[in-house]
Amino acid sequence: MNLLQAFKMAFKSIAMKKTRSFLTMLGIIIGVASVVIMVSVMQGQAKKNMEYFEKMGDNKITLRAYSWSDSGEDTSQQIFDYCLTLGDLVLGVTPDAEVNEKVKVVYGAKTLSVNDWDYDGGIMMGGAVSVSTDWEKMLHIKLGSDQYGVCGNYTLAGGREMSYLEVDKAIPVCVLGSGAKEQLFGFTDPLGETITLNGDPFLVVGWYNSMEIKYWPEMDNIIVIPHTFNRTMNRNSSINSYIVKAKDGPSTIEATTKLDAFLKGIFPKDADGNFINGEYNVGSDNSYAENAEKANLMQSLVTGAIAGISLLVGGIGIMNIMLVTVTERTREIGIRKAIGAERASIIAQFLIEAAVICSIGGLIGIGIGYVGTMIAGKLMSDVFEGMILMPEPFIAVGAFLFSVVLGVIFGMYPAIKASGLQPVEALRAD
């Protein structure tokens, strides 16, 4: 008997025993579909979490320093200068500070207020905006350097960054985030226009593209002005935070280590390990991203476990139906042996039969899994905006292969067992 015959016989047998074939497939279908859906949903969520870090950009070192002994201005300047000496390791440095005082932002007839403290209803709303109490529209006045865009992972939509000289000499210029630009200028070109902050005119020299992060609209609702305005805009507070954008992963580690050593020199500790004149900390977003990745990995493992269990349940379903039909099949095998079938022919037929049933079941399972994932994605995107779910092909392929292997193992069980019997013993089964 040749392979083609074995295939024909297998298909014949599947077509003839529709109920059994369907029940067998059902286990596989459910197993594969549930794995595809579950893993896809989990991965979609993980991707969502990672999106924030991706948009923020890698290799970002955040640095905070608080001097207790003086106003802090000198220390801040030292840090800023030191960062500039790191040369190749660093792509950009900027203070990461924000104006915390009340600011009136005016353009033409439009007036927006920043940090207009509102105690209404006993709830304090920081950074509220007068045109809307919508948190999605709150404006933030950032005190940055000429490298603010590089450090924040922003790209220019128009115009230019502030220049070093403008920052150094405290020239009143500003760069707008896409959200701030839209609120003040709508769709008109803001370049060359002047806005006033508490009555002082600031020339708009550029504006950024949107970061397009759904849950962090505040990243776009910014007005960046030279950090040298800190004294006037923020009263007497000093700048304590900086963002240092490193070249790559290794540079991030090296720069972090160097900054740590440098800051240790400025902020020494006493014998008990306590800071004497101020405190600092240095860290990179990479470590946050790593933690998030770890959390996601953990979640993936949990998903994998659940998925594995559902596949196992599907597998047990397959095993059961195969075992239930073992008697019927044993007799059939006896008949086939009596009329001259070799053991190998019988095993080949059953192998192909199981493989075909499981493959069809697996394919249907993948189909349902994809559709189910789309539906789940649609339902979830109502809750988590912008969440798009798409099954990973390798998950689908993995679940498919697993179920086929499982089905073949259990599907072949009656064949291997019964084909080893004497024909008369197999015939006796009923």
Place this chain on the structure above:
Amino acid sequence: MLIDIRDLYKIYNEGKESEVRALDGVSLQIEKGEFVAIVGQSGSGKSTMMNVLGCLDIPTYGEYHLDGTDIGSLSDKQLARIRNREIGFIFQGYNLIQELDALENVTLPLIYRGVSVFDREDMAMEALAKVGMDGRAHHRPSEMSGGQQQRVAIARAIATSPPIIMADEPTGALDSKTGKHVLEILRELYRGGTTILLITHDDGIAATARRVVRLSDGKIISDKEQEVDWE
């Protein structure tokens, strides 16, 4: 000598209290072209005899030569070949595969034999025609009467033109009229030169055969040639 068995034993649960000697030292020689009935009460060992002779079962002890070949020395694969080419089986319960139609059932041994796809359908139809079932080639067993199913089973047994036909109570499940028809087919095969082994408990049916071997408690108690009126 076509079939030659010497001192054949088939013992179940040997050495235990429940030991059963289905065949208890049987020796039998059958020439090509004989029509032999093996007769005995239920439990006499006649079915075990057919299973062993048909290579469906292996004896506990003893020698079995089929057309000069020592069956005891053959591999599983070689036994399958013998069942396929040398012997055609007819069972009391027909043993047709329910999911296949008559033609497909009859084609099955031809497939296992490796007959080409072009020839085997013709051969199967020819076998069905010999038993008068060619008009029902595409009926499934569940759509046929017992007599029709048995005729399909006979067609399956003769499809490969084996030199030996072994029939275990072929008329047992049939009414006397269809039973007679089945016996008539066997006689026809015998006239064509096929060796026939007919296993039955019914002396009336055994009367069809030229030679009657009587079994009791796993032993041969008589072995007689007889005249038959149909020749």
